[in-house]
Amino acid sequence: MPNIMTTGIAHELPVPAEAPPPRTHGPIGWLRANLFNSLFNTVLTLVALYFLAMTIPPVIRWALIDAVWTAPSGQACRGAMGQEGGACWAFIGEKLRFILFGRFPYAEQWRPLVVVVIFVALILLSCDRRLWGRRLPVLWLLGLAAVGVLMWGGVFGLSTVDTMLWSGLPLTLIFSVVGIVFAFPFGILLALGRRSRLPAVRAISVGYIELVRGVPLITVLFMASVMLPLFLPSGFTIDKLLRAQIAFILFAAAYLAEVIRGGLQAIPTGQIEAADALGLGYWQRTRLIVLPQALAMVIPPLVNTFIGTFKDTSLVIIIGLFDLLGTVNAALADANWQGFYVEAYVVAAAIYWSFCFFMSRYSQILEREFNKSRRR
Amino acid sequence: MASDTAGALRPKRPPPWHDPAVRGVVFQILFVAAVVAAGGFLVHNTLANLERQNIATGFGFLGREAAFGIGESLILYSPADSYARAFLVGLTNTLYVAALGIVLATILGTVMGLARLSSNWLIAKLAQIYVETFRNIPLALQLFFWWGLLRWSAPAPRQAWQPLADVFVSNRGIVFPVPREDPAHPWMLLALVIGIVGAWAIARWARLRQARTGRPFPSGWAGLALVFGLPLAVFLAAGAPLRLDVPALHGFNFTGGTAVSPEFAALLFGLVIYTGSFIAEIVRAGILAVSWGQSEAALALGLTAWQRMRLVVLPQALRVIVPPMTSQYLSLTKNSSLAVIIGFPDLVSVANTTINQTGQAVEGIAMIMAVYLAISLVISALMNLYNRAVALVER
Numbered sequence: 188m189p190n191i192m193t194t195g196i197a198h199e200l201p202v203p204a205e206a207p208p209p210r211t212h213g214p215i216g217w218l219r220a221n222l223f224n225s226l227f228n229t230v231l232t233l234v235a236l237y238f239l240a241m242t243i244p245p246v247i248r249w250a251l252i253d254a255v256w257t258a259p260s261g262q263a264c265r266g267a268m269g270q271e272g273g274a275c276w277a278f279i280g281e282k283l284r285f286i287l288f289g290r291f292p293y294a295e296q297w298r299p300l301v302v303v304v305i306f307v308a309l310i311l312l313s314c315d316r317r318l319w320g321r322r323l324p325v326l327w328l329l330g331l332a333a334v335g336v337l338m339w340g341g342v343f344g345l346s347t348v349d350t351m352l353w354s355g356l357p358l359t360l361i362f363s364v365v366g367i368v369f370a371f372p373f374g375i376l377l378a379l380g381r382r383s384r385l386p387a388v389r390a391i392s393v394g395y396i397e398l399v400r401g402v403p404l405i406t407v408l409f410m411a412s413v414m415l416p417l418f419l420p421s422g423f424t425i426d427k428l429l430r431a432q433i434a435f436i437l438f439a440a441a442y443l444a445e446v447i448r449g450g451l452q453a454i455p456t457g458q459i460e461a462a463d464a465l466g467l468g469y470w471q472r473t474r475l476i477v478l479p480q481a482l483a484m485v486i487p488p489l490v491n492t493f494i495g496t497f498k499d500t501s502l503v504i505i506i507g508l509f510d511l512l513g514t515v516n517a518a519l520a521d522a523n524w525q526g527f528y529v530e531a532y533v534v535a536a537a538i539y540w541s542f543c544f545f546m547s548r549y550s551q552i553l554e555r556e557f558n559k560s561r562r563r
Numbered sequence: 564m565a566s567d568t569a570g571a572l573r574p575k576r577p578p579p580w581h582d583p584a585v586r587g588v589v590f591q592i593l594f595v596a597a598v599v600a601a602g603g604f605l606v607h608n609t610l611a612n613l614e615r616q617n618i619a620t621g622f623g624f625l626g627r628e629a630a631f632g633i634g635e636s637l638i639l640y641s642p643a644d645s646y647a648r649a650f651l652v653g654l655t656n657t658l659y660v661a662a663l664g665i666v667l668a669t670i671l672g673t674v675m676g677l678a679r680l681s682s683n684w685l686i687a688k689l690a691q692i693y694v695e696t697f698r699n700i701p702l703a704l705q706l707f708f709w710w711g712l713l714r715w716s717a718p719a720p721r722q723a724w725q726p727l728a729d730v731f732v733s734n735r736g737i738v739f740p741v742p743r744e745d746p747a748h749p750w751m752l753l754a755l756v757i758g759i760v761g762a763w764a765i766a767r768w769a770r771l772r773q774a775r776t777g778r779p780f781p782s783g784w785a786g787l788a789l790v791f792g793l794p795l796a797v798f799l800a801a802g803a804p805l806r807l808d809v810p811a812l813h814g815f816n817f818t819g820g821t822a823v824s825p826e827f828a829a830l831l832f833g834l835v836i837y838t839g840s841f842i843a844e845i846v847r848a849g850i851l852a853v854s855w856g857q858s859e860a861a862l863a864l865g866l867t868a869w870q871r872m873r874l875v876v877l878p879q880a881l882r883v884i885v886p887p888m889t890s891q892y893l894s895l896t897k898n899s900s901l902a903v904i905i906g907f908p909d910l911v912s913v914a915n916t917t918i919n920q921t922g923q924a925v926e927g928i929a930m931i932m933a934v935y936l937a938i939s940l941v942i943s944a945l946m947n948l949y950n951r952a953v954a955l956v957e958r
Contacts, residue, residue, distance in 0.1 A: 221684035387591040403897035543699035
């Protein structure tokens with residue numbers, strides 16, 4: 188090998204690359220940079236680690252190690268879990284079908300199962316942006332028609348099921364989806380009304396939107412359940428389920444109207460002036476120029492409104508309907524299985540959470556995509 | 564001749580059915596008429612239905628004896644009191660839980676929002692898990708969970724959990740010690756007020772002096788010393804009269820200290836944790852909305868981390884934060900009506916009992932709606948005032 192002493196040429200000397208110092212590289216470097224980069228952060232990390240050490244092992248012991256997976260009754264479950272107490276997942280195994288489908292006739296519960304599958308499929312399909320446009324509303328209409336047939340029955344040899352027996356997850360999904368679908372056109376009209384140049388139309392729209400947004404959903408539900416029957420001429424009765432559905436539609440419409448108004452306000456005046464210059468009338472301009480742009484802009488907040496409605500449906504428990512939360516509470520009332528509400532609520536929370544988390548993630552992704560043009 | 568040409572050039576008035584102004588007026592008249600007709604139809608039906616069911620309309624029932632008990636109340640109440648008094652109890656409970664909830668949720672949300680931006684990976688992840696978990700579970704479910712935990716999972720008073728010394732958690736609620744009243748306490752309060760005024764005066768003087776001479780003054784530390792030091796000095800001067808009213812087990816329940824019912828604790832806990840997760844996202848988004856160049860400029864000017872936060876980042880972030888924060892405060896207040904599902908006697912819960920007893924559904928619901936509308940308007944107005952204070956002053 189040539190040596191610097193003999194050749195005098197420095198660059199011929201092959202210098203092996205040295206490994207980066209372990210303090211800045213690899214797992215230790217990562218730890219130093221992210222967990223222990225200052226005194227304050229070191230203290231925070233230690234506190235957080237202590238917190239985790241105090242909480243995680245008991246939770247794991249409760250949920251997995253000391254848990255009872257099969258037992259014929261609550262008594263047996265308690266007897267099997269020992270002194271410390273663990274989760275009684277046998278309760279969930281026993282009640283899961285009731286929690287999901289509630290009081291729907293037992294032999295017919297494949298129908299609500301198919302309904303849930305249809306809703307999940309529709310939601311997943313809606314995420315595919317290639318389907319956006321004319322095809323998606325058609326798919327939704329077909330899906331909702333199938334849902335109606337499956338739930339009501341009475342045709343194709345399906346037995347008729349009274350709406351009071353509809354319960355569980357399908358009811359939660361029906362309330363939120365049908366609520367948003369019907370609230371959407373109403374919300375658009377309200378938003379247009381609020382932006383209208385006609386003072387009477389504007390005043391009535393503003394009054395409605397602010398009134399509904401100013402009161403809790405509970406009062407709207409109370410009103411629908413107690414006062415709606417009073418509003419109708421004598422002799423008319425209105426299904427209890429439909430009353431709650433109307434409350435959700437009226438409530439969601441006001442919130443959707445505000446979201447859509449945000450989109451309407453973001454449209455440059457030039458677009459409207461161009462439409463006027465082309466000789467389009469108000470409705471043509473709104474349908475062809477304004478709404479397509481305004482609605483596209485507000486898709487992420489629309490998804491968030493849908494998530495809100497989905498969570499809000501859990502309030503129907505107040506007027507005595509059995510949505511997912513209602514069936515959980517009903518399952519807890521079983522005298523044979525009393526006191527396992529932590530297990531029951533954890534399962535219900537997991538179901539709600541997976542729907543909401545998926546949708547909110549999707550709306551975040553959409554938002555990032557839509558903002559690309561503005562970010563550059 | 565010339566006048567004729569001018570007349571021909573002037574645009575002809577369109578026929579009335581093509582005139583936008585006329586059409587606008589006609590459309591509005593029709594629209595209002597339709598709304599009034601629909602409303603009149605509903606009112607007519609309602610009155611007819613009420614008459615058929617022999618329910619008197621009007622607010623006369625408010626003066627009658629309520630004859631139902633209310634579990635917890637900030638003001639004196641007994642079942643012999645009137646419905647109006649019961650409503651007042653419900654209203655004070657709602658306002659109390661909402662006010663406490665807003666303060667605590669703001670603190671929790673701000674801490675969690677800042678934690679999500681922390682350079683500490685573990686802290687940021689924990690905060691993210693908190694936000695994503697509690698934001699995506701319905702509040703009603705969370706309330707049931709906390710209530711169940713406190714009401715059924717918690718042990719009887721004899722075996723009460725003791726998270727801290729002298730704090731007992733049992734199925735009767737949470738009991739904690741409070742300081743006994745002492746003659747020195749009003750003086751400490753006075754010292755606190757003087758301290759706050761003094762701190763404000765010093766901050767103002769320091770700002771003016773810095774503007775005039777450029778010499779800074781550590782007004783923050785001086786203010787803190789005044790606000791905390793003065794009451795502490797009074798406390799020590801009075802001989803440190805701290806006697807705690809410590810709860811103790813007597814028979815089957817606790818005496819002494821202050822007790823919080825499981826319902827109230829569950830409601831407050833649920834509202835704060837749920838709303839805090841939304842506020843955390845708002846705070847984080849607000850701080851991220853301030854461009855990094857602003858921070859770099861502050862660093863280049865030689866500001867310290869705290870000065871950069873207080874003088875550069877926060878004033879700009881607040882502009883983004885305040886409007887969505889307002890709607891969170893409003894929704895927390897409205898969500899406090901969920902108290903009815905776990906049996907905390909808030910306004911809706913009391914009104915619900917009243918409606919069931921008297922059948923005065925229309926009046927009861929109208930009263931709840933009016934109260935919530937009023938609360939919403941007041942919160943909006945206050946937050947709009949604050950928003951105006953932090954808004955960008957454009958030249």
